[in-house]
Amino acid sequence: MSPPDEAERFDRLRLARTGRVGPVSFRQLLDRFGSAGAALEALPDMARRAGGQACVVPPVSRIEAEIAAGADAGATLLVLGDAAFPATLAATDPPPPVLWTRGDVELLSRPCVAVVGARIASAGGLRIARGLAGQLGEAGHVVVSGLARGIDSAAHAGALPTGTVAVLGGGVDDVYPPENAELYDQIVERGCILSESPMGARAQARDFPRRNRLISGLSRGVIVVEAELRSGSLITARLAAEQGRDVFAVPGSPLDPRSKGPNELLRQGAILCEGIEDIERAFDTLRQLDEPAADSPFGGGTDGVDAALIERIAALLSPTPTPRDELARAVNAPVGAVAAALLELSLAGRATLLPGGLASL
Structure with a gap:
């Protein structure tokens, strides 16, 4: 995919914000029509031919307002195809259409490892997360997490000296939880904030699976420190496995409900993680994540469908x-x-x- 010019970048953001256009259809539309501009022109006829109402394409003014809000916040827009778009995310199936960032975008192109876990974490779990994150940073990895309470916050704090990426469910200007405002500011200064959501968006429950998919997609591997059996951290681990990433689990006491998630992952074949050595050993055999993308199923055609x-x-x-x-x-x-x-x-x-x-x- 060739780097888009400014007009095409605008159209890609507009297409990504169009109703009923998700990551799967976004990529297929680009493959089929060659540009977001051509896809936007074709949408009304495509919907009518399929017997439905046309997609709601946002007005140009709304996209201009989102871009202006990003500029006011000092944020950077990345659209699929940009040179700075993270290669690991571009290779996911499907890739996110657009990303907003604050901070050091270069961190997104470095080897990343995710550290996730319970929001209500034990003192021992917090210590492990902070220590692992620090060791990963010293070994040249960028630590990725979700800026949530507990394990996420400890991981970000441990990796601040070497660089950390916080992936949000809301917009990159949505500081959540509020008590992490100081940590958020530190990450903007010394790391990177990342989100798929529009500027100004407030995180909703439906946004967190999408956020978790970004966390795993950006990373070479995902480390679960503490998590109950029904938790977002295990969803992130499952997504990581589906994306071909390594899944690590820190074992814990069977008497602590927060250890049930990692212990279950170990039963399912996750890699035992007791320290940085376990992670580096696994990465020695990690396959490359930058395999060429599969050919488009459309074969480059743009004709209508019967x-x-x-x-x-x-x-x-x-x-x-x-x-x-x-x-x-x-x-x-x-x-x-x-x-x-x-x-x-x-x-x-x-x-x-x-x-x-x-x-x-």
């Missing part, structure tokens, strides 16, 4: 995610044609595109 094929595919969809290849076999059509039809159904609000080539109602 309406009859769209309806045949729509009839096969259910709430259970179905692989794109399976749909192609069912309708006896090329995978590229099925992918294009699913994209139009998604833009019409009749289907949901999911990572891994899956689609559902």
Whole structure:
């Protein structure tokens, strides 16, 4: 993907903020039409052809206001295709369309390791997180976490001298939790704040899975220090495994509920982490994360999709995610044609595109 010019960067931000355009459809639209500008022009016809209402494209004034708010906050916008866009995130499936950052953007291109865990952490867990983060920084790694209470905050604090990245659910100007305001300011000065959300957005519950996916996608590996069985940290660990990252777990006492998460990860095959040596040993064999991206399923074509094929595919969809290849076999059509039809159904609000080539109602 060639670096976009300023007009295309503007259009990519506008496309990313368009209703019903998520990370999967964003990347497919770029692959299909070659530019965000061309995709924006095509959206109305695509939605009508798929039997739905047109996507709500934000007015130019709203995108101008978001860019102005970023400039006022001293934030930097990165769109997919920018030279400074983190390579590890660009290689995820699907990649985030746009990112806002505050602080040292260069940290995003260095080897990163995530340290996550319980918000209500034990004194021992906080000490372990802080110590591991410090050792990782001294070994040349950038520590990534989510600026939450507990383990996240301890990890950021331990890595401040060498650089740390805080990934937020809200906008990069949304300081949450409020008691981390001083730590937030320190990270802006000595690290980097990162978010997919628009400037001014306040974090909602639905934003945290997206934030967790950025944490794991940015990192070579994820270390879980303390976490209960039903926690966001285990979601981050699962996402890391799906993305081909290494998952580390710090073992703990079976009497402490906060150890049940890491201990369960160890049962599932996570790497035992008792210190920096365990992490470095695993990274000696870590495969490269910068493999070439797969060819576009569209083959570069921009022609419309047959309406009859769209309806045949729509009839096969259910709430259970179905692989794109399976749909192609069912309708006896090329995978590229099925992918294009699913994209139009998604833009019409009749289907949901999911990572891994899956689609559902």
